[in-house]
Structures are given as C-alpha cells and as structure tokens.
Amino acid sequence: MTWGAERDKQRQVTTARPLVFGILPFMTPVAIFTRFAPLRDYLSQQIQMSMFLETSPNFSAHLSRISQRRYDLLVTAPHFVPLAIDTTYYHVVAKSLDNIATCIVVKPNSAIQELSDLSGKSIAIPPETAMVTMVGREMFRDAGLIGEKTPQYMSFLTHNAAYEALTGQQIFAAVVSSNVLTTVSTTDYRRLACRDSFSSLGVLISTELPPLLQQQLTTAFLEIDKNPQGLTVLKTMKYTGFKVSENADFQAMRPYADRLQELELMSTPSP
Template identity: 25%
Template structure:
C-alpha cells in the first residue's frame, strides 16, 4: 500500500495529500528539468564562446590595413613606350628594363604604347602613364604643361641619318630636289630635324622636296630599301640596329644636328616616395650594372640625369610642336 504524504499545493497556501510514487515522480521531473536547463545553458554558452573565438581568429588572421603608400605598390606601374618602332620590337627591347623595375621596386610593371605620337601625347596628358618613355621635346612639353618630373635620359645624343639606296644616283643633298623624303611620324623630333636639314641645304620642305610621313622609323627605312622612296630620315641608332642585309643595301647621305635623346619622365600622380624610388632605380640601370645587356643591344650607351641645359635646348622644338598642334 502506497504511503500518503502531504505536500504544499502549487500556490503554496495549503497542504494536499499525495501518494509517495507521485512525489517521487514530481521530484524526478524537477530534477530532469533542472538538468535539461543546465545542459541547454552549457551548450549555448559553449556555442557562444566558440563563435566568439572563431570570429576573433578570423580577425586575427586578417592582415593589418595597408597604408596608401603600401597599396600603391600593389598597383601596376604603368610604363608608357614611345611608338617609334614596331610594337613587337619595342616590347622586346624594353622587356629587360620592365623586369628590372619589377625586381627593384617590388611591384608589377605594365608596358603599353599607342598607335601614333599624337595619341601617345594625349594619353600622357590624361595621366595614362606613371613612367613616360618619350621623345625629348615631348618630355619638355610634359614638364611645362602637364607637371611631369624628370627621371633620366640616355647618354647618347640623338641625331638623324639621311638614307638613300646604296646604288642611288643621289650623291649630295641638293640631288633630293624634286624627290621624296620619308620621315617617321609628323610630330617626331627626327622629322623636325630632317626638315631643318633640308632648309640648311637650301631646300624648302614640301616645296623643293616632297616630305611624306610613315608610321615608324622601320617603315621609312624599309621603303627606301625596297625602292619605294628616294630617301628617308631616321634616328641613327635605329638604323644601326637594323639587320646587316638592310644596312648593306643603304647609304648615309648626311646627318642632322644633334639634340638630347629619349627621356624618361614621372607622372605627377606618383607620390614623392614613389618618384624618388623610381628615379633612383632608373639612374641605377647603367651600362656597367643592371643595364649592361640592354645598352649593348640598343646602342644608347648609358643612363644619365636630365639637366636644365637639356630642357633649355628643346624649347624651339616645343614651340614647333605646339605650332603643329595648332594647325588645322
């Protein structure tokens, strides 16, 4: 027979008789509920702790935020190349310099060019290039008008060679009267020098001698070699790097005046730190150092600083360039 016990009612205001088994059942239920609550609370707490720990691990695993200077070195340096020869040859020539800059600066370098000189100048004005490899009068213009800063230039001076076919009957400058002279792009300083050479020899470009522009130095040289034109003016170093069979079929009729050679300029958007590092890297790319093979192949001799005298000597060509821009 079950033992009866008195227990307190739910509202706590009276005692009620219950069987012993029911008391045990209630106690068991109460203990079960307490255990369940503790278990749920423990699991919830552990889950919360694990979640927080995971979140902290993710935070700790993230690299610290980069400064503006650090971010800039993740961005490729835009290296603009003057389109004075074919794009294939241009990129082949300057690949060693690109690779050197990537190693030295610790950032990617992206080479690009343009279809012609006018487009190239326009892109420089728009800020497309961080490192601007360019003709000397374009460099002077970029410094004066666009805020570009001097980086370096080739030691070898720039001059033009007037070329004719080796078997041509053109023996002296005045024999070009009534003939055709091919030049590179109309804005090229070599074109300006070639036209001045005609004037110095008593001939007016476009009147006594027909002047015809071609897309590049290579095109002008090859046209004369194939008998498609009487003569061409080209940068002397470009002619010197042509294949032997090409040079053997041509003859140098004359030379133009000399001017500073190709220059490298820095975009004004580069920070002072980036500019200094770029300039130092370029001036360290020398014929006795990292640039040994490059200079041996291209004939540019070495890398040097750009001086005030260099820029001063280019003023007449910048004026001539601006006059070209103003022409309809």
C-alpha cells in the same frame, strides 16, 4: 611624414594596380616591346613592384595620354618633354647618355651624292610630329632645298616604316633616326648626311607617386649601367645608360615642342 608612413603610403598606392610605364611609339609595337620589355622587367625587379609597359598607336595618342596623366613612368622624345612638364603631372629625373642623330640615307648604289641632288625628289619621313622629321626638314632647308626645290615628303607611321620605304622604287631617300640604323645592316643603306642634335630620351616620373618610390625609380635608371643584369638590358635596348637630368635641361626643346603642338592642330603641315 615618417619613413614608415611613407613606405605604407607607397604600398597602398602601388598594390591596387601595376605602375604604368609609357613609351613613345617611335617604332612598331613589336620592336618597342622587344627592346623595352627587358627594361620594364629590370625596373620592376629593382623596386619590387609590378609594372605594365604601354605604347600608343601614334604620336597624337601618346600626347593625349600624357595630358591625361595616364603614366606613372614616362620615357619619351625630347620635344615631348616640355609638353609633359607643362601638365605639372611629371618631372624629369634622367636622360639617356646617347645622343640621337637625324640621318638622311639613300640606297647603297644610289647616284645621289649630296642633299642638293634630292631637289624635288620623293623622300620618306617618319610622322611629321617626330623630332627627327623636324630636324630632317631643317637639313633640307639649310641645303637650299626650298620653294620649287623642296623634296616631295612622304610621311610614314613609324621611323622603321620610313626606312623600309627606301626599298621601294619611287623613294630616293629616307629621313631616319640613328636608333633605327642600329637595327639594320650597314650594307643596306648609305648615309648621305647626319646631324647630331639631342639626347634621344627623357625619363619622367609622375609627381603624384610617393617620393620614396620616385627616388627608387630614379636610382634604378641612374645605376643601371653599374649592374651586370642592367648592362644586359642596356645591350638589348642598344643604349649605354642614363644620367641625372631635370626640367631645365629640356628648355632648348621648346621650339620643337611648340612646332609639335602646331602640327597637332593642322591637317596638312607646311613644307
């Protein structure tokens, strides 16, 4: 196919509707749109095409929409990436430069000093299908909090909600992502423990988009930190940029992806 024919094909595909840009619902819808709408606008300007930003009501719906090939562009958590790849509808083109940490935080004046102090205590966690929750549970298990010492996990719909639950009287700690902590005052919590484990975001593009458009989107992500307007967008998003990536880079996430699928089939996850 000649370049001109490829361009015409791209125009035909994209003039019928806006591109759909899907975002993992890791925060409230308002918070997500506040942080990512500037990225949508930037990308739309770079490729000269309209783009519709969409999140989902929960992780289950997000996973379902991925499997339905709903998105042209997808930014999601690393343990969702292998499942998106499995559909054959998407391929990885980039990942965030920023690694995400799983943090266990307590109130500033809490008497809790180490993880072992949380034996049997009430802990706020994001959805069970969140990778931060999976890693947080690992941290407690590694600290010996198993069996009768297992904390009482209380699941909330979003990462933000899990953090905000810390203000309640019955919650002794919260498992949150470092992303959430960038949006709140450091005087409102104390970090008890953190574990760096993974790149915070994977960027995938639909394999059905014209190759030229796929390349334009990829370039827009990879060069965003070289553009003054792009740097402003990154500041709003609280990210530093993106780097080249491919499907194989997320193979290490397979155990978490498998756990994600398992949780989708279970009404009550095991401790």
